[in-house]
Amino acid sequence: MSSANTSQSSSSTSSSAVVTIVEPSVSDRLLVALAGSRPPGFPKGPATDAAPDMASAPLALLSRLAQTQQGGAGLALAGQLVVVIWSNDALKFVLSTDAHRFQKDGTAFFPNSILTGDGLLTSDGDAWKRQRRAAAPAFRDAAVRRYSRVMASNAERTFARDWASDQVVSLWSRCNALTLAIAGEVLFGEDFLVDDADALTTNLEVALDEFAARGARGFADPEWLPTPGNLRFRQAVAAVDEVVLSIIRNRRRRLQTQGEPEGDADLLTRLVAASGAETSDQQLRDEVTTMLVAGQETSAIALFWLLVDLALGSAANATSTSPLSRCTDEVDALAASKGGESFTLDDVSRLRYLEACVLESLRLHPPAYLIGRCATMDTTLPGLGDVPQGATVLPCAYLAHRTNQWDAVTSYEPRRWLPEGAPDAPCVLSAEPAHDAPLFISALKDGANGTLRGSPMYIPFGGGPRNCIGSAFAVCEVVVLAATLLRKCSMRWPGYTSDAPTDNLGRLRVDDSFPIAADAGLTLRPRTNPLVSLRIEASSPACAASGRYTGFANTRSVVHPALPSAAGADSPSAFSRIATDTLLSRDVSSPPSSSLADDDASSATLFASSSSFLVVALQAVPPVHAEVVQATVRAAN
Ligand code: HEM
Structure with a gap:
């Protein structure tokens, strides 16, 4: 049985040739769909037509294929021959090393549409290259x-x-x-x-x-x-x-x-x-x-x-x-x-x-999760079997991953x-x-x-x-x-x-x-x-988890030369206190905020620390439009 009649728009089979795939006849489709007929050597897969499953629960169908087949499976979908692939070898073959054996036009998966027209996603051959x-x-x-x-x-x-x-x-x-x-x-x-x-x-x-x-x-x-x-x-x-x-x-x-x-x-x-x-x-x-x-x-x-x-x-x-x-x-x-x-x-x-x-x-x-190709010539997929010209091949990222x-x-x-x-x-x-x-x-x-x-x-x-x-x-x-x-x-x-x-x-x-x-x-x-x-403008999850507050309306960075000395403090909370006091004393080259009140010092907490950086967050004006001043302090080594 031939799955599709084909003609070529160019005499060569180079990568730039676009092959016109003629749709399989109704009788061919019926044979594939009803009798489960598959050409010899076609990759193994379910005997009955998988279109109803593909339409109703594609992920369940794919998962079943992965449980019963290795790296790829041959199907009939509404009477069309289709191979879903997920092994490394088959994916590399179709997408990369032997990509010239496949094209976009003619795949049973991706619809030709007046919306996409002849755009880059669906074109083939020289037009695609241009x-x-x-x-x-x-x-x-x-x-x-x-x-x-x-x-x-x-x-x-x-x-x-x-x-x-x-x-x-x-x-x-x-x-x-x-x-x-x-x-x-x-x-x-x-x-x-x-x-x-x-x-x-x-x-x-x-x-x-x-x-x-x-x-x-x-x-x-x-x-x-x-x-x-x-x-x-x-x-x-x-x-x-x-x-x-x-x-x-x-x-x-x-x-x-x-x-x-x-x-x-x-x-x-x-x-x-x-x-x-x-x-x-x-x-x-x-x-x-x-x-x-x-x-x-x-x-x-x-x-x-x-x-x-x-x-x-x-x-x-x-x-x-x-x-x-x-x-x-x-x-x-x-x-x-x-x-x-x-x-x-x-x-x-x-x-x-x-x-x-x-x-x-x-x-x-x-x-x-699935991408579509159509075989432009009879081809053997590594480790899976033979695919006739005109069959659809679907590289499946969902299963490969x-x-x-x-x-x-x-x-x-x-x-x-x-x-x-x-x-x-x-x-x-x-x-x-x-x-x-x-x-x-x-x-x-x-x-x-x-x-x-x-x-x-x-992929x-x-x-x-x-x-x-x-x-x-x-x-x-x-x-x-x-x-x-x-x-x-x-x-x-x-x-x-x-x-x-x-x-x-x-x-x-x-x-x-x-x-x-x-x-x-x-x-x-x-x-x-x-x-x-x-x-x-409320606690982000990480801050909430550690009891910290951060807001975002007018976040600014203040790097103050006086602060490194605070790194001498013997605990994070001591550092936080010293850094906060320094900022609140307004003795900073870039004042944090004119609305910063002294009692906001209590909401200053150590924000993050590593060997070379310390960051302090101050909550200034609660509740919704809180201004947060974040001071980035390079700790003395
Ligand atoms: C998370 C987002 C995206 C995903 C998962 C995604 C996925 C993909 C995949 C899998 C292909 C290959 C299709 C095939 O081999 O048949 C593709 C091709 C393409 N994508 Fe994306 N894409 C994304 C975002 C975008 C964006 C933002 C643009 C453009 C603004 C874009 C434009 C295209 C085009 C034009 C192609 C066709 C390329 C060609 O055939 O030369 N995609 N995309």
Whole structure:
């Protein structure tokens, strides 16, 4: 039986050739679906068609495959031949060494859509190479540094305006709205903030939502069918297109008069500048909406699971210091040394423990848990079997990250991402430039090659030539948003804290009974919409745990030359007292605050200490708009 008829748009089978895969005939599909017919040598797997399971409970299906098969499994999905792969050898083969045997077009998983059009995510061959080259400058460090300022200012504005203190909100909706606002501003710059912004945001939300829902339903339901969902979708996409095309035309005009984009240009300006006059408005529109599809919800999901993992992950480690309090300590310490400035790209490598948590959450909850390829020729997958031309191959990050090649595979272990011998406690107390590269760079490089601390494959951003062009953007975004949040608020989980199971230290236990479950569709969204409340400008969790107070409204750093002598004090509390007295005597070159009263001295506590630094926090004006003055003191050696 042939699974698909194929023809090639080019006579060669080089990497630039795009193969047109003709859909399998209805009779072929029925044979595969009903009779469980598989070509000889096809990888082993369930005999019956797995489409119902894939549509209703994909993670359960994947977990069953991992229990019964080694490294990969052959399936029929709605009569199409599909192989899910998770062994190192097969992943390296498909994503990297033999990537030219596979293409995006024709996969049974990722829907062709009027939303993405012919953008970078779905294109193949020479067109993809051209698009990737044109898009690359918009993702270099200098550009991401500019975007990181948009991320931080959006987060600060949003937390102050929309996440009122103690109000119960849906965490997932808030994460999603936040990354959508950021994606809009990063892409369109000031154009996203003017009149059409609300309409654009609403229509984008509808379009992205329907797109994800279609992906979650799987293999039927083409976009042209006049279902209510499709009609809503088409209407929203048309409205988005109208605004986006007009922004693109304006941008072209502006570039013609102003020349090269400036350093703080938005992503669209960079794309227009790099694409050249021969690129049509429609192609630029496809690139822009592709960036939204590829980068917005995935980042929201990454932030969501990070916050959930931080709230709950400590239970998996039987240690007294939770990942959340370590992150908060690290964030507070860096914030103190930055004197209240926003976090940016440069802080990613300073917030090493938080970044390690981001990597660990992406391991356990990779937003793109399955990625799709179509075989352009008959191929043998290493260790698994033969795959005919036209079959779909699905590299599965979810299973690759959960095989027992990983140490403590089910535990939340951020430390696995830190260099051997790195201190357990956060050590970032200075805003000096960090010399080490962010952790994710080696994690993605070594992880995709299976050489990370041994052999496991780490592929939250894919691997090989089609890896995620936005990975630095995404890691930066999640770190900046989480750091801004942790610095400003503590999170409470009403409804989950009281009756959810706890471990013997009284913390929440992470297991299947916990009501935040993943719901795999096109991405790994949460199934439920957990509620949280934020306490803003009150004790952060780490500070609450140690009885310390920190606020954030007007945090400043004061480094005073008189203070090193205080390091001679024989105990932390003595040091704290001396440092406090010194500050309160107003004999400082930079007075902490005109409203600082003498009796506030009692609330001064030792904030953190190491051999070379001591940090003191003073609470000045309680309760809500407390001003906190943080004095960073270099101790005498
Ligand atoms: C946590 C967030 C993100 C995750 C988990 C993620 C994941 C991925 C994965 C797994 C791929 C490879 C797909 C494949 O091989 O078929 C990919 C590709 C891609 N991603 Fe991301 N991504 C994220 C954020 C972003 C952002 C922020 C952007 C842009 C602003 C972006 C733009 C793209 C594009 C354009 C591609 C296609 C690249 C190509 O084929 O050359 N992604 N992403």
